Every structure is written in structure tokens, then in C-alpha cells.
Amino acid sequence: DSPAARQAAYWRDALAGVPEELALPTDRPRPATPSYQGDVVPFAVDAETGSGLARIARDSGATMFMVVHAAVTALLHRLGAGDDIAIGTPVSGRGDEQLDPMVGFFLNTLVLRADLAGEPSFADLVGRVRDTGLAAFSHADLPLEAVAEAVGQARSQSRNPLFQTMVTYHSVETGVSELFGVRASELPVEIGGSKFDLEFAFGGSEADGGISGGLRFATDLFERAGAERLTERLLRLLAAVVAAPDAPIASFDLMDEAERRQLDGWNDTAHVLDGPVNLADLVAAGAGRAEGPALVFEGQDLSRTDFDARVNR
Structure with a gap:
């Protein structure tokens, strides 16, 4: 078999039965044809939490990308996306050394599948993501279109095939750099739009260990307020996994x-009842309606008076 055929066989097996669409908590129903309009909610992970995530990566033999990938899948899992979650991530398309001297934008997209069955801890999930990711990165030469064709998943104009959430991570350097004697600094540019339902972009600072990022979201599906709630829950989840990486993912409070007060209000169904409040009082009160039936069983009726007399023997 050719290298392409071997990689196609790998992806056919790795993505067999992958869900066609994640059950995301959207604010609007998915349109038949997406507009690809989007917006971004920025977020920042403090240095203490960022350092804690780096520690988890070291302890797990994983990269920071694998840790944030695990965090995003844990978040989506907690929000109802299920136990089988696929995300996409861009990778260099220069796997062949013959491409090294060539100028151009060589990029591919990998589909990474995470298994959250069995209520794993976050550390367990990072291990699963690491193992799956290493296997996927070793089969990264097949273009995404060829992967989709090999998997044979039904296509739809309403969504991206194989995955609808993208996760990226890159290390960033702050300050001023120099290029050919010219001092330059980074200028963020908003490109607008959204190719996917959600795109979580993380940038780790080499200077202080913090992480800056942004959640790009499709405005067809999400209100900005809904996307802001997603980022707030993500930050709470990151802090929780740093504090207790061996705790079950289901135990983290997001x-x-x-929100907790609102939930308590919905569950506040207590109602003060007039009259008897226990079984003995109810039986005694019912005895006042002596002729009414208290018990009907196999065609026999027991009046309230008879029932009360038997209860008090």
C-alpha cells in the first residue's frame, strides 16, 4: 500500500463512528446554510493557573496544547456534548523534507478525538488525549478532505464535516522585535467571521506563564452573552483542574x-400546607368523614372509621 493509503486506513479506523455533530448548548438553532459571521470574546488565564497547567503537562508527559485540548473537551462534555468529542487543530503541512526550501503556506488540519467515557479525572483525560494526539500527529500528511472521504461521513451544508470546534495553542513572546534593523511590535488584527461553531485560541506567555486567548464563535448559533458564559466556565474549569487534577471531571463546579442562586430559586418548591402534616394526623382527620372509603383492595372497601380503629390497635 502507498503511504496515502496507509494513512487513509488509519483515519478510517480512528474516526469510525465519530458523531456527525456535537450537541453544543447553542442560543439559536443551526441554520440550513451558515453565514460564517462571527465574533470574539477575549479571555486571560492568570500566571498561577497557567503555571499549574504547565505542571500538569510535565507530570503527564504532554504538551500544553494537549492540556488545553483536554480542558476544552472536558468543558464541552460538562455542557452536554457527550463522551465522544472530536475537535480540529491546524498543523504544519511540511512533513516532507523536500518542501523545506519552498516558500508558501503549507498547513493541514487534524481531527483529534477524545474519549470521556467512565468518568475520568482530568489527569486521566490528559493521558488519553496525549496518546490519541501522538498517533494522530504521526498520520498528519493526509489532507483533511481526503480524511473526510476515507471516513465516509454524511455531508451537510449546515456544518463542518467531522468537527465543529477548533482548538489552537501557540507560545507568544511579548515586547519589541527587530527585523532587518527595523524595530517592530505585534499589532492584533480582527479578521472577522467564523469558519467553525467555536474556536478556542490559546497563547502562552513565555515571560510570566500566563495565557491569553479568545473564543471565536459563530453568531448564527451563539449570542455574545452565551459565548461570554462559555469563557467564564472555561476559566473556572482551568482553575479547578489545577487545584485537583486527579478529581473526576464531573465533580468540578462550573x-x-x-447561576447557583437562580438554580436554587427554580428548585425552591416548598409550600406550606394547611391542616395535618403527618400520616397519623391525616388518618385522624379522615376519620371525621367516617363513611368515606379509606382503603380499597381486591374488591373490598375499608371505611375510614374501620381503618382508624385498626391503625390504633
Whole structure:
């Protein structure tokens, strides 16, 4: 078999049965044809949490990308996306050394599948993501279109095939750089739009260990307020996994105080009842309606008076 055929066989097996669409908590129903309009919610991970995530990566023999990948899948899992979650991530398309001297934008997209069955801890999930990721990165030469064809998943104009959420991570250097004697600094440019339902972009700072990022979201599906809640839950999840990486993912509290009060309000169904409040009082009160049936069983009726007399023997 050719290298392409071997890689196609790998992806056919690795992505067999992958869900066609993640059950994301959208604010709007998915349109038949996406507009690809989008917006971005920025977020920042403090240096203490960023250093804690780096520690988890070292302890797990994983990269920072693998850790944030695990965090995003854990978040989506907690929000109802299920146990089988596929995301996409861009990778260099220069796997062949013959491409080294060539100028151009060589990029491919990998589909990474995460298994969250069995209520794993976050550390367990990082290990699963690491193992799956290493296998996927060793089969990264087949173009995404060829992967989709090999998997044979039904196509739809309403969504991206194989995955609808993208995750990226890159290390960033702050300050001023120099190029050919000219001092330059980074100028962020908003490109607009959104190719995917959600795109979580992380940038790790080499200077202080913090992480800056942004959640790009499709405005066809999400209100900005909904996307902001997603980033808030992500930050709470990151802090929680740093504090207890061996705790089950299901145990992490992702709600803020306002959400908790709202939930408590919905569950506040207590109602003060007039009259008897226990079984003995109810039986005694019913005895006042002596002729009414208290118990009907196999065609026999027991009046309230008879029932009360038997209860008090």
C-alpha cells in the first residue's frame, strides 16, 4: 500500500463512528446554510493557573496544547456534548523534507478525538488525549478532505464535516522585535467571521506563564452573552483542574454564584400546607368523614372509621 493509503486506513479506523455533530448548548438553532459571521470574546488565564497547567503537562508527559485540548473537551462534555468529542487543530503541512526550501503556506488540519467515557479525572483525560494526539500527529500528511472521504461521513451544508470546534495553542513572546534593523511590535488584527461553531485560541506567555486567548464563535448559533458564559466556565474549569487534577471531571463546579442562586430559586418548591402534616394526623382527620372509603383492595372497601380503629390497635 502507498503511504496515502496507509494513512487513509488509519483515519478510517480512528474516526469510525465519530458523531456527525456535537450537541453544543447553542442560543439559536443551526441554520440550513451558515453565514460564517462571527465574533470574539477575549479571555486571560492568570500566571498561577497557567503555571499549574504547565505542571500538569510535565507530570503527564504532554504538551500544553494537549492540556488545553483536554480542558476544552472536558468543558464541552460538562455542557452536554457527550463522551465522544472530536475537535480540529491546524498543523504544519511540511512533513516532507523536500518542501523545506519552498516558500508558501503549507498547513493541514487534524481531527483529534477524545474519549470521556467512565468518568475520568482530568489527569486521566490528559493521558488519553496525549496518546490519541501522538498517533494522530504521526498520520498528519493526509489532507483533511481526503480524511473526510476515507471516513465516509454524511455531508451537510449546515456544518463542518467531522468537527465543529477548533482548538489552537501557540507560545507568544511579548515586547519589541527587530527585523532587518527595523524595530517592530505585534499589532492584533480582527479578521472577522467564523469558519467553525467555536474556536478556542490559546497563547502562552513565555515571560510570566500566563495565557491569553479568545473564543471565536459563530453568531448564527451563539449570542455574545452565551459565548461570554462559555469563557467564564472555561476559566473556572482551568482553575479547578489545577487545584485537583486527579478529581473526576464531573465533580468540578462550573457555575458562578448568580447561576447557583437562580438554580436554587427554580428548585425552591416548598409550600406550606394547611391542616395535618403527618400520616397519623391525616388518618385522624379522615376519620371525621367516617363513611368515606379509606382503603380499597381486591374488591373490598375499608371505611375510614374501620381503618382508624385498626391503625390504633
